[in-house]
Amino acid sequence: METFINWLNGIVWSSALVYVFLGVGLFYSLATRFLQIRHLKDMRKLIFDGGGSATGVSSFQGLAMTLSSRVGIGNVAGVATAIAYGGPGALFWMWIMAFLGAATSFVETTLAQVYKVKENGQLRGGPSFYIEKGLKMKWLAVLYAIVTVVAQGMLLPALQANTVAVGIETAFEIKPSVTGILMVMALGVIIFGGVKRIAKFAEILVPFMAIGYILICFIILGVNFSEIPHMFSLIITSAIGTDATFGGIIGSAIAWGVRRGIYSNAAGVGSEIYGAAAVEVSHPAKQGLVQSFAVYVDTLLICSATGFMILSTGMYNVTPDGMKPLVNNLGGVEPGTIYTQKAVESVLTGVGAPFVALAILLFSFTTLVAYYYSAETCLGYALGKVKRVWIEHILKFIILAIVFYGSIKAATLAWGLGDLGIGSMAWLNIFSILFLSKQAFKVLKDYERQKKEGKDPVFDPAMLGIKGADYWEKEQKYSEYYKGDEAQEEHKQTFISS
Structure with a gap:
């Protein structure tokens, strides 16, 4: 099984995918005149714009839900690998x-x-929705939905759970099976509570765990302050191939950097x-800018924190695929969470393993919650109008079973x-x-344009010639119908539902 999966990954994760992502990111950056720089001020401001409603969540909750999925083991074990x-x-x-990914x-x-919909009293949206409504390719939309249900409902949860179980066992000598049971119980409480509970959970926990992790990084860097100039020099020279030790593996640096960056x-x-x-x-662009900022938080802050702790303390090995070790500071230690644990342990004796284990637990748990929400959304899309309450319950039990299974299996x-x-x-x-770039531009x-005119931007798809934005079209009709009515919000949900 492992050999077959590795063979498939050799095809899926070929160098073509790496350069496609770099190329697409560069294209969007140029086409938008580097919005990720020009609109930094708006990004920060818009995080707290929009208070949510009975059908939708606030901008901050949306950011927290996104970060709860983005900030996971990729930020700790992924950087180490x-x-x-x-x-x-x-x-x-x-x-x-x-x-580039921010664009x-x-x-x-x-x-x-743009292409979100209102479903069962809640807002939903994602790739399947814009593929169907924007590209008019229903079959591709359904395919993406199915792939997502399988990936985030069955494949990815096992990895998150496994990393948590290993970290907890290393730090506290708690058996993986016990960790798995506890995670299943806690996750069940959250996912059976619906999207509102998911949003509230993420809103509270994500900022706490991210700030705590970065603070520990500052402590590690403070103790190893003299190593910081050398660390940055090593990162840059290794990346461009001028370092004496790592100059010959620039291809691996690009491939693994982009691959783990995407992850x-x-x-x-x-x-x-x-x-x-x-x-x-x-306006759709508002949340687009907020999510661009989320990429910065995830990689430039949290991934960098992990990398800085590992490199400034020297707690790492480097063994490119098919080559002998170039650096062997940790002997035969397997790449992953233990690099970060040893980095923290080298400064805060007795703290490293427990702290990183708890950080992994928080990071991975919020990611598992977000995985379920994505899988549920795609399942709902794939099933259409079919009554699916019992099918969604099956999905919940499958994810819970996968979490337990992943806890006790090899990494x-x-x-x-x-x-x-x-x-x-x-x-x-x-x-x-x-193929949908034109609409986003x-x-x-x-x-x-509206910002330049001093307005708070409001989206009207008809003015831009964008078709298929059904939710926004109803919003616009509602605004025109109730223009000047002081009780607009009182009528809104009834109007939109009709």
């Missing part, structure tokens, strides 16, 4: 992927907002925009399954958004 196989330069290419994330999130922030994969699509805002197969899931979604989504220009 990138360094282990690509050298310190891989971290630089993760930064490049984040910078890609804007495009896919904006499209998710971490998933910009262009389409898997992280379901929460963003559920946000109620006055190697879990990583292979996770990579396969992410890569499969990536190929389908990246080309879909390319129109929305951005409309947002910028």
